[in-house]
Amino acid sequence: MRTLGVDLAAAARKTAVAVLEWDAGTARLVHLALDVDDREIVELFGSSSMTGIDCPVGWPDAFLPFLAGHLNLDARSVLEHDGIEGRRLLAYRDTDRFVTGHTGLIPLSVSADRLAHPAMRCAVIQAKIAAEHGPQARDGSGRLAEVYPAASLKVWGLLARGYKGRGAPEAERLGVILEHLAAAAPWLDLAGSEDRLAASDDLFDAVIASLTARAAAVGQTLHPPETHAAAALTEGWIHVPSGQLAGLTRA
Template sequence: MKTLGIDLAADPKRTAAAVIEWHKGQARLVHLSLGVTDETVVELFRDSDVTGIDCPLGWPEPFLSFLLGHSREDPDAVLCHDGLAGRRELAYRATDRFVTHQAGLIPLSVSADRLAHPAMRCAVIQAKIARACGVQPRDGTGHLVEVYPAASLKIWGISARGYKGRGRPESEVRDNILGQLTAAAPWLDFDAYRDQVIASDDLLDSVIASLTARATALQTTLLPAPDQSLAAREEGWIHLPTRPLTDLNN
């Protein structure tokens, strides 16, 4: 099995990809790259069994209705989101609220924060994947799943506070994270790329995304409840691991 992790940015220069190959209780990082184009994402997706992407696969359904109502000059469709509570419905998806409840983390808003541009690119990539390989459900029941590396690390008990950035302190945190990964997953071989991962939080996120993709392949992530399934299909669903990192090599 091959799992692909993508840390998606609006600019290909900051987009990272990691492929892990799994075989007989062992796992090896066989591909790691930064500066990943749409075409490379599609190519790597085609060659992998499951792809975990760190980017929203959709927008809040109320946000889309709000924009449509505004476009059509429909006051009722807009005014039903008047006030702070109404705007929260526009900013956060069902899966974002679920992640906050489960992991205590607040994902960035796809409609009101820095994720807007990456999400636009992600929508285009999903369309390119659909043309090349078939439509992938946004709830993760196909070969494309939405992941949240920071939440995966927290659930796996890996201390990762302050790993984002390009300075020496952040690099030292990433070095410590890799040490924790080695201790928890001695079957994972990433030595050939260790220095690169320490140097880049984007590359580290792509590796964690690939590991989380493995959890989805093993069906060990939290799925939407029946009353969340429709929203998950329309808005996307962040897959959170339910088992320890040590179980991924089963």
């Protein structure tokens, strides 16, 4: 099995990918790249069993009707979201609330935060994948799963905060996380890329996304409960690991 992890940015710059090859109780990093364009992502998707992408694959179900109501001067549909609680339904998806309840982490809003631009690119990439490899269900039941590296790290008992950035404290924390990852997953061969990973949180997140893609592929992530299943198909679903790192090689 080959798993692809994508840490998606709004443009090719700072977009990172990592491909892991799984065999006989081991995983080896066989491809690691930064500043990756759409074409490479689509090609790598085609040669991978499962892809984990660190970016929302959809928007809240309430968001588009709200925008349509505003466009069409339909005051009733707009006023349904008056007040902070109404606006939360526009900002956060079912899966965002589920992840917060399960991990305590609050995903960024796809419609009201810094993820909006990357999510637009993600929608285009999904269309390109569909054109070449067939449509992929947004709930992760196909070969594409939305992932959240911070949630994966927390479930796996690794430091999940404070490592993003270019400063010395962030770099030091990232180095510590890499050491802990090596101890928790001695079966993971990073193929001499430790220095590159320690210098780039984008590349590191791509590796975590690839590990989470493996968890999704072997049934070791939390799937949408029945009450969230319909929304997961339209809004997307974040696949959070349901087990520990060691289980990824035993599947």
